[in-house]
Amino acid sequence: MKKVHNFSAGPCILAPTVFEKSAKAILNYNDTGLSLIEMSHRSPEFVAIMEEARSLVKEVLDVPAGYTVLFLQGGASLGFLMTAYNMMGDHKKAGYITTGAWAKKASKEANFVGEAVIVASSEDKNNSYIPKGYNIPSDIDYLHYTSNNTIFGTQFKSIPETSVPLVCDMSSDIFSKKIDISKFDLVYAGAQKNLGPAGATLYIIKDSILGKSSVAIPTMLDFKTHADKDSMFNTPPVFSIYASMLTLQWIKEIGGLEEIEKRNNAKAELLYNEIDRNPLFEGTAAKEDRSYMNVTFVLKDDSKKEKFDELWNKANISGIKGHRSVGGYRASIYNAMPIESVQVLVDVMKAI
Amino acid sequence: MKKVHNFSAGPCILAPTVFEKSAKAILNYNDTGLSLIEMSHRSPEFVAIMEEARSLVKEVLDVPAGYTVLFLQGGASLGFLMTAYNMMGDHKKAGYITTGAWAKKASKEANFVGEAVIVASSEDKNNSYIPKGYNIPSDIDYLHYTSNNTIFGTQFKSIPETSVPLVCDMSSDIFSKKIDISKFDLVYAGAQKNLGPAGATLYIIKDSILGKSSVAIPTMLDFKTHADKDSMFNTPPVFSIYASMLTLQWIKEIGGLEEIEKRNNAKAELLYNEIDRNPLFEGTAAKEDRSYMNVTFVLKDDSKKEKFDELWNKANISGIKGHRSVGGYRASIYNAMPIESVQVLVDVMKAI
Numbered sequence: 001m002k003k004v005h006n007f008s009a010g011p012c013i014l015a016p017t018v019f020e021k022s023a024k025a026i027l028n029y030n031d032t033g034l035s036l037i038e039m040s041h042r043s044p045e046f047v048a049i050m051e052e053a054r055s056l057v058k059e060v061l062d063v064p065a066g067y068t069v070l071f072l073q074g075g076a077s078l079g080f081l082m083t084a085y086n087m088m089g090d091h092k093k094a095g096y097i098t099t100g101a102w103a104k105k106a107s108k109e110a111n112f113v114g115e116a117v118i119v120a121s122s123e124d125k126n127n128s129y130i131p132k133g134y135n136i137p138s139d140i141d142y143l144h145y146t147s148n149n150t151i152f153g154t155q156f157k158s159i160p161e162t163s164v165p166l167v168c169d170m171s172s173d174i175f176s177k178k179i180d181i182s183k184f185d186l187v188y189a190g191a192q193k194n195l196g197p198a199g200a201t202l203y204i205i206k207d208s209i210l211g212k213s214s215v216a217i218p219t220m221l222d223f224k225t226h227a228d229k230d231s232m233f234n235t236p237p238v239f240s241i242y243a244s245m246l247t248l249q250w251i252k253e254i255g256g257l258e259e260i261e262k263r264n265n266a267k268a269e270l271l272y273n274e275i276d277r278n279p280l281f282e283g284t285a286a287k288e289d290r291s292y293m294n295v296t297f298v299l300k301d302d303s304k305k306e307k308f309d310e311l312w313n314k315a316n317i318s319g320i321k322g323h324r325s326v327g328g329y330r331a332s333i334y335n336a337m338p339i340e341s342v343q344v345l346v347d348v349m350k351a352i
Numbered sequence: 353m354k355k356v357h358n359f360s361a362g363p364c365i366l367a368p369t370v371f372e373k374s375a376k377a378i379l380n381y382n383d384t385g386l387s388l389i390e391m392s393h394r395s396p397e398f399v400a401i402m403e404e405a406r407s408l409v410k411e412v413l414d415v416p417a418g419y420t421v422l423f424l425q426g427g428a429s430l431g432f433l434m435t436a437y438n439m440m441g442d443h444k445k446a447g448y449i450t451t452g453a454w455a456k457k458a459s460k461e462a463n464f465v466g467e468a469v470i471v472a473s474s475e476d477k478n479n480s481y482i483p484k485g486y487n488i489p490s491d492i493d494y495l496h497y498t499s500n501n502t503i504f505g506t507q508f509k510s511i512p513e514t515s516v517p518l519v520c521d522m523s524s525d526i527f528s529k530k531i532d533i534s535k536f537d538l539v540y541a542g543a544q545k546n547l548g549p550a551g552a553t554l555y556i557i558k559d560s561i562l563g564k565s566s567v568a569i570p571t572m573l574d575f576k577t578h579a580d581k582d583s584m585f586n587t588p589p590v591f592s593i594y595a596s597m598l599t600l601q602w603i604k605e606i607g608g609l610e611e612i613e614k615r616n617n618a619k620a621e622l623l624y625n626e627i628d629r630n631p632l633f634e635g636t637a638a639k640e641d642r643s644y645m646n647v648t649f650v651l652k653d654d655s656k657k658e659k660f661d662e663l664w665n666k667a668n669i670s671g672i673k674g675h676r677s678v679g680g681y682r683a684s685i686y687n688a689m690p691i692e693s694v695q696v697l698v699d700v701m702k703a704i
Binding site: 002003008009012013014019020022023024026032033034035038040073075078080081105108109112190196197198218219233234235236237243316318319 | 548570589
């Protein structure tokens with residue numbers, strides 16, 4: 001099997017052990033003689049998988065008491081709507097920091113349930129930075145932000161200070177570093193970056209918000225529905241949850257988020273150092289707001305494009321074409337990406 | 353690997369080729385050097401999978417022109433709500449035939465968007481039959497029914513005759529026999545019975561209903577959002593869709609729904625004949641409404657229970673415990689169940 005360096009923005013690289021163990025489980029789960037994907041979700045085997053996945057999230061992220069962990073469906077895109085339904089209080093107003101396409105889409109859904117107030121935005125400079133020094137109104141039911149912007153390659157380096165309930169879409173940087181969950185009323189994340197295959201969405205919910213919304217919520221969009229049934233109100237996305245559990249086991253085994261963060265820092269520094277050193281390249285995000293997950297950059301000399309593209313293709317690098325709204329290149333260096341693969345890219349950048 | 357006869361009601365048995373090919377794709381998809389689950393959903397490889405899955409649904413089910421096929425998330429449970437949002441017209445009223453737990457839950461969600469009218473129900477006899485001879489009001493926006501009742505083991509043998517738009521939740525019998533899709537404005541089905549692993553939900557939508565709802569619809573719940581983006585508005589449940597595509601290829605290869613229907617009839621007849629012949633057993637559903645997917649029965653002599661349970665356990669039969677709301681036993685004999693496994697169960701029934 002040829003070695004491909006997968007810099008895809010998501011779905012993306014996962015740890016090799018996740019591929020190996022999940023493939024095996026599809027053929028014969030734990031010597032039961034059954035495939036993982038043909039077992040009832042009510043079987044003791046799958047109930048144990050669900051419980052281990054939920055409890056590993058708490059352990060790995062050091063989630064304090066008083067929070068419920070759920071694995072649901074629909075991606076962060078459905079999370080935008082569920083957030084608004086479940087968090088909307090008496091103000092019927094919610095604050096949004098819009099730092100990219102996803103944050104903006106999140107605010108749009110809040111307007112279906114109440115009113116979205118744009119507290120701060122980086123749209124004036126094509127979302128190339130994280131806003132600072134804004135005022136957060138006190139008459140909002142919650143403040144929502146997106147911790148890492150996959151498309152534009154920016155990332156919040158600290159949690160916004162506020163006394164209103166805080167909600168964060170952490171789809172593209174959850175489990176990439178330590179985070180203080182106690183600051184949040186709600187955290188959610190599509191699985192398909194650092195957690196597992198597309199199809200599951202992780203929710204970490206402060207118990208005190210359950211059942212407290214000021215609006216009526218359809219059954220499937222109400223967190224309480226799912227919390228009351230231990231994340232099994234309806235058939236869960238079995239395979240994605242199992243593979244997520246395997247990823248969490250892997251994170252724990254290699255030393256938890258402390259080790260993960262160290263590795264991610266080393267990878268990001270290696271790549272950003274080359275971008276800053278090499279006169280042929282330029283980063284597209286403000287230096288202090290650069291994402292450690294998605295590294296966006298452009299080639300300054302267009303005449304070198306053909307050569308560069310040829311070289312990285314030859315080196316078996318995959319998935320570094322930039323998003324159409326930024327152009328250039330985007331190297332996503334999620335948890336499972338080894339530093340050796342980043343070095344291959346850096347070597348190619350040096351070679352042209 | 354021991355041979356287990358998997359009679360689970362869902363998630364359930366799939367064709368062996370689906371397990372083999374999907375396990376292989378997780379290790380190395382089509383010799384790309386990448387796992388299926390780490391590839392971008394925008395890659396040419398996955399776009400081709402999505403398009404083949406959608407087009408095989410049309411081919412296998414003989415879907416006429418003017419329908420759109422989507423693979424979404426959330427299960428039929430979210431489909432209950434999406435149905436109401438997308439199908440509600442000027443009457444703001446919808447008719448429901450409630451023949452079981454799922455049909456009832458579907459009607460509940462319609463009450464969130466408009467008003468659900470119960471057109472007919474079999475609740476008076478613990479949903480052991482399919483209602484007949486009811487009147488369908490003309491001032492409803494659509495009529496909804498559930499074609500097969502997984503829990504109670506009943507199944508509609510014909511499509512209700514009506515001039516109002518018809519919607520059907522076919523989660524547990526789609527692809528089990530030929531069906532005239534042209535009679536429906538909307539068909540939906542959770543994948544996890546005859547299609548694929550849990551996590552994908554199939555929608556077959558008459559194009560003329562898209563964008564025609566009388567109510568405002570949140571982005572993710574609007575079929576038009578997904579139809580406009582070829583079922584890729586947000587990251588789709590990649591693995592479930594791939595495995596569903598493999599199942600559809602298998603159905604086509606063995607002779608399509610004509611062959612599937614023949615096999616399913618033979619299996620159901622074998623099992624029901626034994627239930628009717630053997631004085632120790634009794635079916636729980638009205639004979640003319642018996643499901644060919646989920647065969648529900650009870651043991652008439654309680655003193656034989658221990659012996660029967662011991663025998664089927666010894667024969668490596670799995671998943672035949674009845675649902676708590678019916679009791680007794682339920683043998684689910686979906687498409688991928690070989691008649692040899694049904695024979696093993698029948699032999700055990702004869703042996704006590």
